Amino acid sequence: MGSGPHRLRRDLLAQLLALKSYQRMGCFPRLDEIPETVVDFVRRAVDLQEGTVPKVTNRTAERQGTAVRQRTGLAYDKARARKIAEVVMRRRARGEGPYRGERLDLHGHP
Structure with missing residues (x-):
């Protein structure tokens, strides 16, 4: 997936979308299931560049899910x-x- 600031921005956006989705819906939708308006709203809220697209590997997504559950105080x-x-x-x-x-x-x- 590469490294550097671009990957960090993609991972950050994906992490924030996972957190917000879990807080609102109690689940982790696939990134392609999240409406573009929501992605855009979160992207602008944290001042990420307009072209930033959320993307993570399966392993990163699992780690993000664990982090979100810990953050929200829920366990799987x-x-x-x-x-x-x-x-x-x-x-x-x-x-x-x-x-x-x-x-x-x-x-x-x-």
């Missing part, structure tokens, strides 16, 4: 995530929620 718990996914899928199969924006505990209760 695979077992808990699987349990929640199972509860959600079973509820959906029965024609029950969850409904958009509804948060569930480990027992499937809102």
Whole structure:
């Protein structure tokens, strides 16, 4: 990917987009899924050059995800995530929620 100031700007922009996405949506969308208006807004907010495009390697993205979770005080718990996914899928199969924006505990209760 190269090195130097250009890479640092790309990585910084990608890191900030990951942080903002996680804070707002609770997930890490792919960089190509983030609307250009959002990228432009963040780019201007931190005074990066207009041509700066967010881009990172998979390894850097993993590190950024870890840093964002630490910054926000959240931890990634695979077992808990699987349990929640199972509860959600079973509820959906029965024609029950969850409904958009509804948060569930480990027992499937809102």
